Amino acid sequence: MTTDTTETTRAGFVALIGAPNAGKSTLLNQLVGQKVAIVTHKAQTTRARIRGITMEGNSQIVFVDTPGIFTPKRRLDRAMVAAAWGGAEEADATALIVDAKRTSPEHEGFQAILASLQDAKMPLVLVLNKVDEAPKERLMQLAAVANEAVPFAHTFMISALSGSGVDDLRTCLAEMMPEGPYLYPEDQVADLSQRVLAAEITREKLFLRLHEELPYATTVETEAWEPRKDGSVKISQVIYVERDGQKGIVLGKGGATVKDIGEAARKDIEEALGIRAHLFLFVKVRENWADDPERYRMMGLDYPGRA
Structure with missing residues (x-):
């Protein structure tokens, strides 16, 4: 505009x-x-x-x-x-x-x-x-x-x-709004990197697909973002869970659950970012990730001390 x-x-x-x-x-x-x-x-x-x-x-x-x-x-x-x-x-x-x-x-x-x-x-x-x-x-x-x-x-x-x-x-x-110059380019719609937004979209699909408390025990990180010659992007993401038993639930029988999550996330990532994407999801256990200061930094949160 x-x-x-x-x-x-x-x-x-x-x-x-x-x-x-x-x-x-x-x-x-x-x-x-x-x-x-x-x-x-x-x-x-x-x-x-x-x-x-x-x-x-x-x-x-x-x-x-x-x-x-x-x-x-x-x-x-x-x-x-x-x-x-x-x-x-x-x-x-x-x-x-x-x-x-x-x-x-x-x-x-x-x-x-x-x-x-x-x-x-x-x-x-x-x-x-x-x-x-x-x-x-x-x-x-x-x-x-x-x-x-x-x-x-x-x-x-x-x-x-x-x-x-x-x-x-x-x-x-x-x-x-107060008078002043614009803070961002006029065509920018979010102050969020593509890698972070892609991870957030995958996390949304986790919340929609999984039940009870399990989605709250997961986090998603985009580990690699590799542009390809044909204009598409290879995106590798890791879904972290807190325990071994949770990993099996996220994967599903024969990997069916994580496959469904990945397909739904890929479609939304392509629509939101206007790109063709090849999304690869990996599920890993990282105990107590919710107590890791680095995870908070990546989410843009301050790491609080103990209550």
């Missing part, structure tokens, strides 16, 4: 925060106009801060999709929650995303997040998501309770999945 250079340009960061499964990643993809964050039906899928970038008029908005805010139990949980609040503190505006379908006004997690935002310094926007699946009375109650507790500048009711109301939200946030 080209812009009128005679007009004042704006650029800034908007943090998307909320409880797990509120729809932050789905909303980010809608706001940007393409897939830059993984989306599953499981909570706590997003582990690090992912930046999606969009142009709205003469404003460049850098959306920061943060991990869900919840009560942390493990070291990785603490790092994820710290990343979420850190993203909010560093932003020019923060949008609180609320799952209006499943959240009641008296919900403990909802109340806790509102309490944490009462002394916030940046402008705040309330976004009630999944409004097409929530009764109107609850929407009115959620909006009233939230605005009584926190001075939200604006309240929006949207469906991140269908896109309803998202354009108005984007326009409003664009106007809230």
